Amino acid sequence: MAPVKQQQDRRESSLPDAWFSLRLSSTPRGARLARTLAVQQLAEWCGGAYDTDAVRAVALVTAELASNAITHGRLPGRDFRMTLRLLAGSVRIEVTDTRPERLPPTAPAAPRCMEADAGRGLLLVEAYADRWGCSAPDAWTKTVWAEVLLS
Template structure:
């Protein structure tokens, strides 16, 4: 996380125009359903088409965050929560899991020839901002904000 991202997280959040939160099973199927729901809600709330660049960015970001929650943040029998917020200039995706001690690195690693480990690089590339928050001893939230327009964040 850059200094800009850390500083921005301390500001009071904007009031969402729309908000939705649902729990999903910590399985591959749950991650897939979370991605599908995020894109559906994004297109419904914004009126942008499924094949728009922002909708594709929402799909990629949600897929990576949900996949990481399933792979690295789950405990047996515990779900993850997907929260979607439509704000005036961006769409925020939050994924909350049950492993607060397993924080993603503030800056994604730059893997050389590995075949995995590039998920946070994808999030960083498609999100205007992203970060992580631990509010209690039982959960952590990894969030990303996708700009509503492709003209920057």
């Protein structure tokens, strides 16, 4: 499945309206690919810089959101969608899956057991993203999004 890319200049603003979106398989491989492609796209938008705090934060947030989509939002045979949007001073990561009835908690809680292997994903998203949230635009999907500052 080929990624969808678009870059278009808006006449009313000096900021290009840039976005990148693609569908990926709801598998660990799909989640890894989402992280890799998010880093590559952001580096392209930012002039090829891979070793910045913003790129590392986008990599971590994308990995967590994609991992949650394949773990908690997966239905057999259904993919998830990752979308990046370049905004004024930030990048927005959106991950859409097929389980709108499984919304994330509004405030992530600490894991019950400190030795647990899971349960810290949304805490990391909250720590690295400027803001994050979730929406269920229809009866078939939900989108979890996060915005990371590019400063």
